[in-house]
Ligand SMILES: *[C@@H]1O[C@H](CO)[C@@H](O)[C@H](O)[C@H]1NC(C)=O
Ligand SMILES: *[C@@H]1O[C@H](CO)[C@@H](O)[C@H](O)[C@H]1NC(C)=O
Ligand SMILES: *[C@@H]1O[C@H](CO)[C@@H](O)[C@H](O)[C@H]1NC(C)=O
């Protein structure tokens with residue numbers, strides 16, 4: 354069944370279709386968000402095991418990637434979320450850690466010019482979180498019109514890295530718009546922020562300590578890093594956000610130069626590559642039969658122009674008040690891998706300690722405990738009052754690359770209120 358909707362006289366079309374890959378079913382394609390320009394957002398939905406999103410009420414997990422500018426297909430296919438993964442020769446194989454055993458899955462390439470999502474008119478490109486989530490909401494509303502059954506079930510929105518900015522903002526917009534008559538009701542119950550970029554001023558002050566406490570920096574290197582951190586701090590304090598961003602890029606490059614170790618995972622010396630994904634996602638037959646995107650579409654893992662365009666947004670303290678307001682309305686999960694320096698424990702810890710919400714003291718007094726997966730300690734958890742913070746052993750920034758079962762376990766415990774013991 355091919356659904357083709359002519360949305361305007363100009364003839365820009367949505368193209369979606371159902372697909373089957375390795376026996377797994379779902380719907381994928383592009384939704385035209387702006388019918389005057391044809392700018393579109395790509396989505397890829399997988400049905401839950403023995404489920405059908407058109408007819409059942411199983412929960413839906415929405416996934417968005419980081420960057421900003423990195424495709425959600427990274428999480429889907431490399432971090433063990435989708436029922437398939439891509440082997441080193443670029444072929445789809447079954448993924449034993451898939452989340453579809455209990456939930457439907459919907460990955461969205463966001464913002465525009467990320468993965469398979471495209472703008473046709475430069476004036477539509479937004480370089481702020483608050484600007485970009487407006488068209489993300491338009492996309493969701495169009496998707497809900499097309500597939501009314503999708504959003505009336507419990508929905509959890511997960512993502513990583515820069516999704517720490519995007520998800521709270523879209524969650525807040527959804528909850529507001531749910532109150533307005535005529536909008537689709539999107540039954541959002543919780544958000545999960547993996548290795549999140551939430552608050553630059555808090556998260557950027559601890560690279561020196563985090564790296565030297567694990568033995569990675571010499572005292573003089575630590576001093577040099579501290580110096581750049583101080584510049585960064587004063588740039589942010591003076592609201593010189595693009596200056597702060599450039600200090601930060603310098604700092605990250607210095608860490609590489611000093612250590613040769615990845616800030617995203619201190620147990621590795623290489624950068625993550627996505628060759629198998631490039632190969633698979635750009636194959637004409639895959640685009641045609643599985644993704645339902647035009648043959649001319651080109652998939653890239655990350656778009657550095659988009660990354661750079663959010664320079665100022667990345668440094669601004671916009672997300673903290675949004676999270677405070679969400680905490681009285683939905684469940685909020687924050688998780689990170691313990692081998693990640695980029696979004697390190699101290700930065701998130703200090704942000705949490707200073708978070709001015711109604712249950713701040715009760716939460717910070719809540720003791721941390723271990724949490725186990727199949728009898729083995731998988732990490733630490735602190736939970737109370739709609740807020741849960743989990744740290745995962747043996748994982749870097751992209752937690753599911755290293756610990757896909759622990760990631761699924763923590764996501765399920767959070768969504769299904771299973772407790773942590
Ligand atoms: C899901 O249910 C719809 C409506 O009954 C049906 O058209 C569709 O084929 C089903 N999809 C799958 C994958 O079974
Ligand atoms: C902002 O910070 C950058 C980098 O530190 C610096 O080069 C620039 O002069 C600063 N701009 C202003 C207006 O202070
Ligand atoms: C890192 O090393 C490269 C190559 O030696 C050099 O060009 C660059 O300036 C260094 N960057 C920083 C921030 O130290």
Ligand SMILES: *[C@@H]1O[C@H](CO)[C@@H](O)[C@H](O)[C@H]1NC(C)=O
Nearest residue numbers: 605606609610613622623624
């Ligand atoms: C990984 O990326 C960083 C930053 O671009 C670079 O400095 C470093 O040399 C890269 N490492 C490897 C092993 O390619």
Ligand SMILES: *[C@@H]1O[C@H](CO)[C@@H](O)[C@H](O)[C@H]1NC(C)=O
Nearest residue numbers: 480481595661662663664665
């Ligand atoms: C963001 O976009 C505005 C115009 O919409 C532009 O003035 C600004 O320079 C952009 N910021 C960055 C960091 O590219």
Ligand SMILES: *[C@@H]1O[C@H](CO)[C@@H](O)[C@H](O)[C@H]1NC(C)=O
Nearest residue numbers: 680681682683684712738739
């Ligand atoms: C937690 O969220 C629920 C909605 O899921 C809400 O009813 C409750 O008031 C919130 N709890 C607190 C302490 O804000």
